[in-house]
Amino acid sequence: MTQIAFIGLGHMGLPMARNLLKAGYPLKVFDLVRSAVDTLAGEGAVAAESAAEASDQAQVVISMLPASRHVEGLYLGEDGLLARLPADTLVIECSTIAPESARKVHAAARERGVALLDAPVSGGTAGAAAGTLTFMVGGEAQALEKARPILATMGRNIFHAGPDGAGQVAKVCNNQVLAVQMIATAEAMAMGVANGLEPAVLAEIMRQSSGGNWTLEKYNPWPGVMENVPASKGYSGGFMAELMAKDLGLAQETASHSGNSTPMGALALQLYRLLLKQGKGKQDFSVVQQLFVQ
Ligand code: NAD
Incomplete structure (x- = not known):
C-alpha cells in the first residue's frame, strides 16, 4: 500500500492522519511538537525526527501547516523537501496559504518533476475527525485522480477548483x-x-x-x-x-x-x-x- 508521510499534526493534521492510519495506509509522521508525533506513534504510525526523515521512501507527502511561511520553509530552498523528493512523488499540500505562495511551491515542484496539489480543506476539526472534510484542489487533474483515494479517506467532497493555486x-x-x-x-x-x-x-x-x-x-x-x-x-x-x-x-x-x-x-x-x-x-x-x- 502507498507509503505516506504526514507533516503537521495540529488540530487538523492529527485527526486527518489518524483516518489514514485507520484506512490501513503505512504512515510516517512529523511535527515540531513531539507529543503529537508520540500520540500517533502509539496508534501505529512511525515517528520521524524530521520532515526529511518522514518523507524518506514516501510515495505521497501530505502537509498541514499553519501558514505560507511554514509551507515555503518546508518545501523550498536547498534544505527544502522538494530538493530531495524523487520525481514520481505526489505532494498534497492541505494548509490554507496565499494563492501566490501555493503557485510558487507548484512551480518549484514542477521544475523537479514532482506532482503537487494545493488542497485546502473546510469542515473544521469535527470534519477532520469524522473524515468528512471538503477538499478544494488546485493543480493538474491527473495528479488529483492519483490523490483521490487518499483524499476520500479524509474527506467526503473533493472538488477540482482549477489550476495551480485555485484551491486556495x-x-x-x-x-x-x-x-x-x-x-x-x-x-x-x-x-x-x-x-x-x-x-x-x-x-x-x-x-x-x-x-x-x-x-x-x-x-x-x-x-x-x-x-x-x-x-x-x-x-x-x-x-x-x-x-x-x-x-x-x-x-x-x-x-x-x-x-x-x-x-x-x-x-x-x-x-x-x-x-x-x-x-x-x-x-x-x-x-x-x-x-x-x-
Ligand atoms: P495548528 O496550529 O493546530 O497545527 C499546525 C501544526 O503544524 C502544529 O502542530 C505545528 O507544530 C506544526 N508545524 C508548524 N511548522 C512545522 C514544520 N516546519 N514542520 C512540522 N510541523 C510544523 O493549526 P490547524 O488548526 O491544524 O490548521 C492547519 C491549517 O489548516 C491552517 O492553514 C488552517 O488555516 C487550516 N484549517 C484549519 C481548520 C480548523 O478548523 N482548525 C479548518 C480548515 C483549515
Whole structure:
C-alpha cells in the first residue's frame, strides 16, 4: 500500500492522519511538537525526527501547516523537501496559504518533476475527525485522480477548483463568508439575549428561519447552546482566531490582486484583529462572540 508521510499534526493534521492510519495506509509522521508525533506513534504510525526523515521512501507527502511561511520553509530552498523528493512523488499540500505562495511551491515542484496539489480543506476539526472534510484542489487533474483515494479517506467532497493555486482562492472565498456569518450570528445572539430571549430559543428560531447559516447549524458561538462546540468548551479547540485573521488577510490580498471590492471581508478582518489585540488569538474563532456581549 502507498507509503505516506504526514507533516503537521495540529488540530487538523492529527485527526486527518489518524483516518489514514485507520484506512490501513503505512504512515510516517512529523511535527515540531513531539507529543503529537508520540500520540500517533502509539496508534501505529512511525515517528520521524524530521520532515526529511518522514518523507524518506514516501510515495505521497501530505502537509498541514499553519501558514505560507511554514509551507515555503518546508518545501523550498536547498534544505527544502522538494530538493530531495524523487520525481514520481505526489505532494498534497492541505494548509490554507496565499494563492501566490501555493503557485510558487507548484512551480518549484514542477521544475523537479514532482506532482503537487494545493488542497485546502473546510469542515473544521469535527470534519477532520469524522473524515468528512471538503477538499478544494488546485493543480493538474491527473495528479488529483492519483490523490483521490487518499483524499476520500479524509474527506467526503473533493472538488477540482482549477489550476495551480485555485484551491486556495476557493478557500479564502469560503472563509470570508464563514467569518462574516460568524460575526453576524454573534452580534444577533448578543442583541437577542440582551433583549430578554433565551439563547437556545433564539438560536433555534434563526436556524429554522431565513437567517439560518452554517454557524447556527454546526457551531453556535453562544456558550451552552450546542454541545461539543468550542463555545461550550471555553472557546478551546477548533479553529484559532489568529488563523481566521490570517485567512481574512489572504482574502484581502486576493481581492487587491484582482481589484475586487470586499467591504464585509475587510470589516471582518478588522474585528478579528481586535480580538488578537485582546489576547484571544489562540482561542476558537467563535470567541468573536465576546466582542458583543454586554
Ligand atoms: P495548528 O496550529 O493546530 O497545527 C499546525 C501544526 O503544524 C502544529 O502542530 C505545528 O507544530 C506544526 N508545524 C508548524 N511548522 C512545522 C514544520 N516546519 N514542520 C512540522 N510541523 C510544523 O493549526 P490547524 O488548526 O491544524 O490548521 C492547519 C491549517 O489548516 C491552517 O492553514 C488552517 O488555516 C487550516 N484549517 C484549519 C481548520 C480548523 O478548523 N482548525 C479548518 C480548515 C483549515
